[in-house]
Amino acid sequence: MWCGVSTKVDFNCDTMISRMFSIYLVLCYLLTICLSCRLLVPSELLNGCVFDPMIISVSHAGFSINRDNCNSVIAKHVFAEQPLVYYGRARSDRTYTLMLIDPDYPHHANGQFYLHWLVTNIPGEFLRQGLTYDIGEYIVGYQAPDPPVFSGQHRYMVFVYEQLEHEIEVPQPDGRAKFDPISWMESFGGEDVIRGPIASIGFKTEF
Structure with missing residues (x-):
């Protein structure tokens, strides 16, 4: 039993x-x-050195980042002011969208980024000569990199997208934090309106 x-x-x-x-x-x-x-979805947005190379330059510091020193660790004060952005292969008959994002900001899920800069409707001729202030439509103004203390090194990537329409109307992001670029672009037409990234550059910095 x-x-x-x-x-x-x-x-x-x-x-x-x-x-x-x-x-x-x-x-x-x-x-x-x-x-x-x-x-x-976001893997292509985790490295600023994989697309057509660009140059970002900071005149007051006499410093620039190009493909040779892409992803270098830079003191954050170097980019305290909005840099000049050059994309030599920009076409004069096209317009572009530019964004600067940080994938390493604390408490952000995969695919979410901290948004530092977002500009649309940039004429190609100005991007080729060097994007300065008041060119294009500023959706979110420039905010200098400023990683929180004890959060380690952060990657900062500048991406350029080619617009398929000369002027596009886009929604204002809910905020800088937890920005999802894929969802944001899909909200106004996605690949029917904008394509890319076609160019990029990146650097790293820390607190």
């Missing part, structure tokens, strides 16, 4: 463990799929 009870209990335990393990594997598989899908 005791053996019979023991066998039944062992069988039930083995069955339960087997089922729980199967459920665990399924959940892990589904989680992996979800994370992979999500990672595919």
Whole structure:
């Protein structure tokens, strides 16, 4: 009698463990799929050195970043003022959108960035000669990099997108924090209106 009870209990335990393990594997598989899908969206926005090279220059510091020193660690005070942005392959018959984003800001989910700068409707000829103040439509004004204390090094990437329409109307982001560039662009037409990034440059800094 005791053996019979023991066998039944062992069988039930083995069955339960087997089922729980199967459920665990399924959940892990589904989680992996979800994370992979999500990672595919912002992965191109995690490195400022992968698209056509640009140059950002800070006249007061006599300093510039190009493809040769892209992703270098720079003191944050260097970019206290809005830099000049040059994209030599910009076309004079096209307009562009520029954004500066930080993917390493604390408490931001994957695919969310801290938005430091957002300008649309930039004439290509000005971008080729050097984007300065009051050129294009400033959706979000320039904010200098300022990583929070103890948050380590932050990546800062400047991306340029080519507009398929000469002038576009875009929604104002809800704020600088937790900016999702993919969702933002999809909200006004996505690839039917804007494409890219076509050019980029990046640097790193810390508190």
